[in-house]
Amino acid sequence: MTDLLYDADEEALRDSVRALLTAYAPWQRTLAAVDGEDPYDLGLWRRLVDQLGVTGLAVPTEYEGAGAGFREVAVVLEELGRTVAPVPFLGTVVATRALLACGEHTLLRQVATAKCELTLAVGFATAPDTRCDPLKVGPGPTVSGSVSGVVDAVPEGLLLVPAGEGLYVVEAADPAVRLAPVVSLDATRPLVDIEFTGAPARPVATGVAAAEAVTAALTAGAALLASEQVGLAQWCLDTTVAYVRQRHQFGRPVGSFQAVKHRLADLWVELTEARAVARYAADRLGAADAESSLAAALAQAYCGPMAVRAAEVCVQLHGGLGFTWEHPAHLYLKRAKSTAIGFGTADRHRAALARMVDLPAPPAEQRH
Structure with missing residues (x-):
């Protein structure tokens, strides 16, 4: 049976990442950045890449990566x-x-040596079982068409583009590529619409290999996003517990009221279950197991709604403070809703999941 506990190397990696983020990514800085002109904190991103080598974690050592795996990426x-x-890490690991x-x-x-930023040019809301409408491929080859809501597309980076029956690499800075920022709910994770007008492209894979690569990438995105949602929910729970312990009402700590205790206890149980689901999804992804698709679907079916509930509890139990722009709770609610x-x-x-286990669909009149 798979051991889902964090091993010593994973805990050491967590400590290093947390120390760096504590020093260079306090919530005050993130809150100030959402009003700025730069969509990403590139200074923080360079530290994560140069000091911790996060882009090479899932890359084998023979290709100058760390040779770790997707469990470490999930941490x-x-x-x-x-x-x-606000760093373009998720898009990078999906493309990887x-x-x-x-x-x-x-x-x-x-990618492993941080010589380029790379993202998969598909919409952020694209599910692994979605059949994408491929872009058109012209002579050269060139790519034409548009894609909406792409996550982590850096203007100076590269785009991994499904087009025709193949997968191509296109330079985002090419004049034939236009990146238009999208006004979205979550300002900490920028989205762009991309338009290609005969952009020069280099083929990476064709036919079945290209389709399987895109499906594998989207499956990885669903599986790994669950770990981000777990981390988000953990912050919401920890911050709320700390607040209700020191906030007094009617001469007592707010956290001493039974209704508040029950909400937080229920959230703790959900979060504990979600962590196990997310860890399993990351583990199966790293093992290239036949159950990776099932584990990824289960992770997103559970962790997405759980993260939203955690953020809602955080906002609500902080009372009036939780609704203010000056408190970071709204950043977490927006991230939870977008993910x-x-x-x-x-x-x-x-x-x-129902299709994977041959569960028949409900009658049309029972569907919502």
Whole structure:
């Protein structure tokens, strides 16, 4: 049976990531950044890449990576979820999974050694079982068409683009590529609409290999996003427990009231269950197990709604303070709501689970 507990190396990685984020990504800085012009905290991103090598964690050592795995990637995402740090890590690891699936070693080396930023040019809400409408491929080859709501697309980076029956690499800075920022709920995770007008492209994979690489990447996104949601929910629970212990009402700590205790106890139980589900999804992903799709769907079906409830409890139990712009609770609520549709909604993943276990669909009149 798989051991889902964190091992010593994973705990050491957590300590390193948390120490760096504590020093360079306090919530006050993130809150100030959402009103700024830069969508990402590139200074923080360079520290994560240069000091901790986070982009190479899932890359084998023969391609200059750390040779760790997706369990370690999940630990980093947990800590990033605790700080809602605006860095393009999720998009990078999703694209890395696609490269691993199709065996693109040159790009893997570039990502592992931080020589480029890379993201998969599909909408953030795209589920693993979604059949994407591919872009058109012209002579050259070139790519034409548009994609909406792409996450972690850096203007100076590279785009991994499903087009025609293949998978291509396109430079985001090319004049034939236009990145238009999207006004979205979560300002800590920028989205862009991308338009390609005959952009020069380099083929990475074709046919079945390309389709399987995209599916593997989206499955990885769903599985790993669950760990970010767990980290987010953990911050919400810890912060709320600390607040209700010191906030007094009617001469007593707010946390001493039974209704408050029950809400927090229920949230703790949900969070504990979610952590196990997310850990299992990351473990199966790293093992390239046949159950990876099922584990990823289960993780998103459970962890997405759980993170939203945790953020709602955080806002509500902070009372009037939780509704103010000066308190970070709204950052976590917005991140939770946006991730709830990332790589497919919970409903979409529950339907996928039903198909995987041959559960018949309900009659049309019973569907909501």
